[in-house]
Amino acid sequence: MTCASRVVEVRTQGRGLYDVTDEVRRAARETGLRTGVVHVFVRHTSASLVVQENADPAVLRDLSRWMEKLAPESRAYEHDDEGPDDMPGHLRSSVTRTSETIPVAEGKLQLGTWQAIYLWEHRNAPHRRELVLTVMGE
Amino acid sequence: MTCASRVVEVRTQGRGLYDVTDEVRRAARETGLRTGVVHVFVRHTSASLVVQENADPAVLRDLSRWMEKLAPESRAYEHDDEGPDDMPGHLRSSVTRTSETIPVAEGKLQLGTWQAIYLWEHRNAPHRRELVLTVMGE
Amino acid sequence: MTCASRVVEVRTQGRGLYDVTDEVRRAARETGLRTGVVHVFVRHTSASLVVQENADPAVLRDLSRWMEKLAPESRAYEHDDEGPDDMPGHLRSSVTRTSETIPVAEGKLQLGTWQAIYLWEHRNAPHRRELVLTVMGE
Numbered sequence: 001m002t003c004a005s006r007v008v009e010v011r012t013q014g015r016g017l018y019d020v021t022d023e024v025r026r027a028a029r030e031t032g033l034r035t036g037v038v039h040v041f042v043r044h045t046s047a048s049l050v051v052q053e054n055a056d057p058a059v060l061r062d063l064s065r066w067m068e069k070l071a072p073e074s075r076a077y078e079h080d081d082e083g084p085d086d087m088p089g090h091l092r093s094s095v096t097r098t099s100e101t102i103p104v105a106e107g108k109l110q111l112g113t114w115q116a117i118y119l120w121e122h123r124n125a126p127h128r129r130e131l132v133l134t135v136m137g138e
Numbered sequence: 139m140t141c142a143s144r145v146v147e148v149r150t151q152g153r154g155l156y157d158v159t160d161e162v163r164r165a166a167r168e169t170g171l172r173t174g175v176v177h178v179f180v181r182h183t184s185a186s187l188v189v190q191e192n193a194d195p196a197v198l199r200d201l202s203r204w205m206e207k208l209a210p211e212s213r214a215y216e217h218d219d220e221g222p223d224d225m226p227g228h229l230r231s232s233v234t235r236t237s238e239t240i241p242v243a244e245g246k247l248q249l250g251t252w253q254a255i256y257l258w259e260h261r262n263a264p265h266r267r268e269l270v271l272t273v274m275g276e
Numbered sequence: 277m278t279c280a281s282r283v284v285e286v287r288t289q290g291r292g293l294y295d296v297t298d299e300v301r302r303a304a305r306e307t308g309l310r311t312g313v314v315h316v317f318v319r320h321t322s323a324s325l326v327v328q329e330n331a332d333p334a335v336l337r338d339l340s341r342w343m344e345k346l347a348p349e350s351r352a353y354e355h356d357d358e359g360p361d362d363m364p365g366h367l368r369s370s371v372t373r374t375s376e377t378i379p380v381a382e383g384k385l386q387l388g389t390w391q392a393i394y395l396w397e398h399r400n401a402p403h404r405r406e407l408v409l410t411v412m413g414e
């Protein structure tokens with residue numbers, strides 16, 4: 001059985017979606033996993049994960065605009081010590097994912113043709129974000 | 139250790155929720171899994187997964203109506219090459235799930251009495267959707 | 277390989293977020309897991325899971341208020357046999373999580389400093405909720 005854990009650091013440039021598919025693919029490959037999963041976990045609550053379309057960058061722009069209306073920046077939140085972009089980050093992470101699990105078969109990530117894994121930075125300022133990758137299978 | 143991967147195709151008849159619990163149960167049973175999980179992954183970004191109530195079909199109708207307001211069809215999206223139902227599909231998939239993991243114990247899916255696993259087709263037209271099922275445990 | 281399943285019961289006092297991190301940590305510790313994951317699954321569709329900030333309780337209050345607007349109590353739902361708080365529970369669970377998977381390395385949950393795992397009770401009345409915990413790894 002393969003069972004391995006590693007931490008990957010991603011430096012974001014502020015709010016936006018960052019493709020981390022290569023980091024996940026590398027973890028699967030370096031452990032020699034043939035069949036199983038890679039679990040990706042973000043160790044923060046104002047950044048999150050989604051699997052989304054990797055072909056047209058307009059998808060990510062529409063997605064960001066929609067989320068900015070759904071959970072807007074505001075001075076009306078009770079939790080606002082870190083600024084008006086802090087609480088919306090928690091809200092946006094609550095309706096997207098803290099972790100994603102990606103299947104592996106025949107040694108390859110089984111993503112669909114148009115899928116990539118994105119780290120979604122919800123804070124306006126650049127941050128260092130930690131992902132815990134767990135590779136499990138055989 | 140049991141570690142098996144298979145692809146299941148689901149033909150949808152357009153927008154709506156399709157119960158895929160039997161496909162997941164069959165994968166668990168055919169591998170002889172006693173304790174572990176079945177991971178279900180949808181290889182698309184305009185279809186997604188949810189675990190929801192299987193008793194009253196009105197739940198699925200209310201859920202669909204609510205989601206259609208939350209992420210409405212519109213000509214205002216930047217990404218609209220495939221029609222006004224394309225981008226809402228991405229939005230709806232971003233706040234539901236690309237994968238669900240179902241526990242297995244004593245050889246049985248540990249769903250609650252009222253739970254079923256649904257593939258949520260977000261596009262208006264019928265589609266062929268692929269699910270990757272990964273069975274892991276012993 | 278470690279592969280163990282247990283059921284944990286949580287008694288809620290009605291709508292709100294309940295920290296279940298200790299229950300998850302205990303399951304990992306009692307199985308002696310060194311590297312792997314703990315999968316937490318809620319056997320209900322009007323309660324759900326999120327990983328959120330554990331430092332400032334105002335985060336949970338803002339989150340609850342926001343969700344109450346996003347999926348409001350109403351008499352306008354078709355599914356209303358159990359009262360106006362029933363269908364919003366399903367809606368809120370559909371956009372949060374039925375399961376969360378927490379990585380373990382060196383025998384410890386790899387949560388970030390400010391993260392806790394919450395069971396989110398969406399019904400107004402107290403309920404007994406079942407979580408299925410599956411510990412997998414080595």
